[in-house]
Amino acid sequence: MTHTPTEENYIKEIYHLQLVHGEVTTNSLATAMKTRPASVTDMLKKLRSKRVVHYQRYKGFSLTASGTRTALSIVRKHRLWEYFLVNKLGFDWHKVHEVAEELEHVKCEELVTRLDEYLGKPAFDPHGDPIPNHKGQLKKIRQEPISSFLPKQTGMVQSVKNQSPEILYLLLHFGIGIGSKLKVIRKFDFDGSIEIKIDKQPPFILSYQVAQNIFCTK
Amino acid sequence: MTHTPTEENYIKEIYHLQLVHGEVTTNSLATAMKTRPASVTDMLKKLRSKRVVHYQRYKGFSLTASGTRTALSIVRKHRLWEYFLVNKLGFDWHKVHEVAEELEHVKCEELVTRLDEYLGKPAFDPHGDPIPNHKGQLKKIRQEPISSFLPKQTGMVQSVKNQSPEILYLLLHFGIGIGSKLKVIRKFDFDGSIEIKIDKQPPFILSYQVAQNIFCTK
DNA sequence: AAATAAATTTAGACAAACCTAAAAAATAAT
DNA sequence: ATTATTTTTTAGGTTTGTCTAAATTTATTT
Numbered sequence: 001m002t003h004t005p006t007e008e009n010y011i012k013e014i015y016h017l018q019l020v021h022g023e024v025t026t027n028s029l030a031t032a033m034k035t036r037p038a039s040v041t042d043m044l045k046k047l048r049s050k051r052v053v054h055y056q057r058y059k060g061f062s063l064t065a066s067g068t069r070t071a072l073s074i075v076r077k078h079r080l081w082e083y084f085l086v087n088k089l090g091f092d093w094h095k096v097h098e099v100a101e102e103l104e105h106v107k108c109e110e111l112v113t114r115l116d117e118y119l120g121k122p123a124f125d126p127h128g129d130p131i132p133n134h135k136g137q138l139k140k141i142r143q144e145p146i147s148s149f150l151p152k153q154t155g156m157v158q159s160v161k162n163q164s165p166e167i168l169y170l171l172l173h174f175g176i177g178i179g180s181k182l183k184v185i186r187k188f189d190f191d192g193s194i195e196i197k198i199d200k201q202p203p204f205i206l207s208y209q210v211a212q213n214i215f216c217t218k
Numbered sequence: 219m220t221h222t223p224t225e226e227n228y229i230k231e232i233y234h235l236q237l238v239h240g241e242v243t244t245n246s247l248a249t250a251m252k253t254r255p256a257s258v259t260d261m262l263k264k265l266r267s268k269r270v271v272h273y274q275r276y277k278g279f280s281l282t283a284s285g286t287r288t289a290l291s292i293v294r295k296h297r298l299w300e301y302f303l304v305n306k307l308g309f310d311w312h313k314v315h316e317v318a319e320e321l322e323h324v325k326c327e328e329l330v331t332r333l334d335e336y337l338g339k340p341a342f343d344p345h346g347d348p349i350p351n352h353k354g355q356l357k358k359i360r361q362e363p364i365s366s367f368l369p370k371q372t373g374m375v376q377s378v379k380n381q382s383p384e385i386l387y388l389l390l391h392f393g394i395g396i397g398s399k400l401k402v403i404r405k406f407d408f409d410g411s412i413e414i415k416i417d418k419q420p421p422f423i424l425s426y427q428v429a430q431n432i433f434c435t436k
Numbered sequence: 437a438a439a440t441a442a443a444t445t446t447a448g449a450c451a452a453a454c455c456t457a458a459a460a461a462a463t464a465a466t
Numbered sequence: 467a468t469t470a471t472t473t474t475t476t477a478g479g480t481t482t483g484t485c486t487a488a489a490t491t492t493a494t495t496t
Contacts, residue, residue: 006453026474039454041475046452058461058474089332102324108317114307224483244444257484259445264482276444276491438496445490455480464471 001050001070005105008074009033010043011052012104014063015071024061072136073112078104079125079132080115086126087119093126093177094168127168128159128178128215146182147194147211154183155216162213171214174204182216219268219288223323226292227251228261229270230322232281233289242279290354291330296322297343297350298333304344305337311344311395312386345386346377346396346433364400365412365429372401373434380431389432392422400434 003011013032017024026044030037048055052067063071081103085091091099116134123139125131130138143158157180160168171177175198185195185203192208206214221229231250235242244262248255266273270285281289299321303309309317334352341357343349348356361376375398378386389395393416403413403421410426424432 004452027472035453036455037474038456038476042453085329089329089336091328091332095328099324099326099329102326103321106317106320108320110309110313111303111307111317114309118307222482245442253483254485255444256446256486260483439494440496441492441494443490443492445488447488448486450483450485452482453480455478457477459476460474462471462473464469466467466469 001066002107003050003052003070007043007047007050007052008070008105009101010040010047011063011067011071012074012078014053014061015068015075018062069136072132072138074104076132076134076136077106077112079129080112080119080122082125082127083119083122083131084115087122092168092172094165094172096126097163097165124159124178126178127163128157141217143215143217145212146184146196146206146214146216147192147208149184149194149216149218151184151186153218154181155218156181157214157216159215160213161215167210167213170210174206175201176214182214219284220325221268221270221288225261225265225268225270226288226323227319228258228265229281229285229289230292230296232271232279233286233293236280287354290350290356292322294350294352294354295324295330297347298330298337298340300343300345301337301340301349302333305340310386310390312383312390314344315381315383342377342396344396345381346375359435361433361435363430364402364414364424364432364434365410365426367402367412367434367436369402369404371436372399373436374399375432375434377433378431379433385428385431388428392424393419394432400432 010029010033013029014024017028017032021028026037026040030040033040044053044055044061047053047067048061051064052070053061053063055061078100081100082093082096085096085099086093113134121133122131123133130140132138141158144155145161146155146157149155157176157178159178160171176182180198183197185197187194188205192211193205194208194211195203195205197203228247228251231247232242235246235250239246244255244258248258251258262271262273262279265271265285266279269282270288271279271281273279296318299318300314303314303317304311331352339351340349341351348358350356359376362373363379364373364375367373375394375396377396378389394400398416401415403415405412406423410429411423412426412429413421413423415421
């Protein structure tokens with residue numbers, strides 16, 4: 001079963017919303033897709049007819065098993081391309097999402113297989129998100145936001161939750177990337193901001209909003 | 219000015235037909251695009267309104283200067299991706315055209331620049347066709363079909379004119395690729411076929427149809 | 437120069453993905 | 467348990483790129 005790029009974008013977004021919020025609604029999907037609820041309803045009927053979603057009018061919807069597999073294959077392509085753009089072409093990590101949004105729709109199984117091989121079958125993309133393998137399996141890491149760490153604890157950055165270019169650009173500015181080792185110096189209860197130290201750099205302060213998005217292992 | 223993938227495909231095809239046959243007509247473009255003359259007329263009006271073509275009804279059409287620049291930038295992307303697929307990912311040369319047809323429509327100037335750098339600014343694609351540089355300039359090589367060579371002459375393969383997967387697959391089978399050194403042993407006047415020798419390989423015979431498509435330098 | 441043939445264009449329709457406005461169903465509040 | 471609010475869906479319309487069938491213009495024959 002093949003899908004149009006638009007269908008693929010819907011499928012991917014349903015997958016993400018299910019993963020992050022546990023559920024999807026017509027409205028939330030419309031917001032995420034920057035479209036209108038009426039358009040979402042149209043697409044849901046189309047996706048149901050293609051057996052991508054379970055859907056009953058007024059009763060909600062969710063990905064079928066096969067729809068989930070499709071979603072994972074799109075996510076896989078997206079993240080492999082992000083890895084390529086950053087690690088082979090030298091792109092800054094906050095610029096790759098947009099380009100990968102286009103590359104992920106290129107239809108060629110052999111391309112994915114060869115790209116994966118060429119990159120050394122990476123398990124995580126440049127933002128620390130897991131790349132599904134060819135069977136759709138994801139590596140998982142136990143990670144917590146740096147905002148939940150206590151003073152004197154050290155964490156290694158594994159991923160960034162919010163992936164807007166804005167936050168990624170901010171982190172680039174602070175010299176924070178995947179693999180950075182962050183030591184919590186102290187926390188300010190007033191606004192939840194945290195003082196952080198990276199080896200050989202002067203300490204700096206992260207706002208609570210930012211700290212919540214930096215996921216680390218201990 | 220941005221274009222839809224469909225518009226880009228028309229622009230590229232007009233460029234190719236102009237280059238190869240010296241002119242384009244509504245019918246020839248319709249055939250090349252696998253669509254109907256009526257659809258071509260519709261698109262010509264659209265491309266005229268975008269200043270891509272000069273066009274007067276019933277009087278023919280041709281690319282404007284800016285349309286030609288656009289065409290060259292699409293050709294550039296197509297050929298850079300072909301080079302990437304063959305030389306980095308290890309694709310067989312007869313399989314890359316189709317994939318490059320999709321990749322060429324990805325919109326990101328930085329991607330083209332970085333890809334070009336990463337590949338070492340190649341001047342020719344895997345089929346020997348010149349890759350326009352960032353200014354749209356092409357390297358030219360004086361080359362003739364091996365069918366016009368005389369017995370005992372030797373040529374180095376520079377490009378293949380017809381690029382259908384079928385002929386490329388056939389050449390792969392004979393061990394002929396860009397850079398191969400071919401020595402003409404003899405020519406059969408009856409059907410124009412040619413006996414060819416490649417170092418350390420037994421001689422073999424190429425049909426006139428095939429030999430016409432293999433362009434070599436002396 | 438008229439008749440015929442070929443090429444091109446117009447007219448009117450269709451499918452995909454979107455829209456607005458109105459109706460229907462589900463949920464929440466009184 | 468009504469009423470009010472929110473969510474979702476339907477109805478009908480738009481744009482892009484396509485189509486067929488018919489009309490028009492240009493090119494070729496006789």
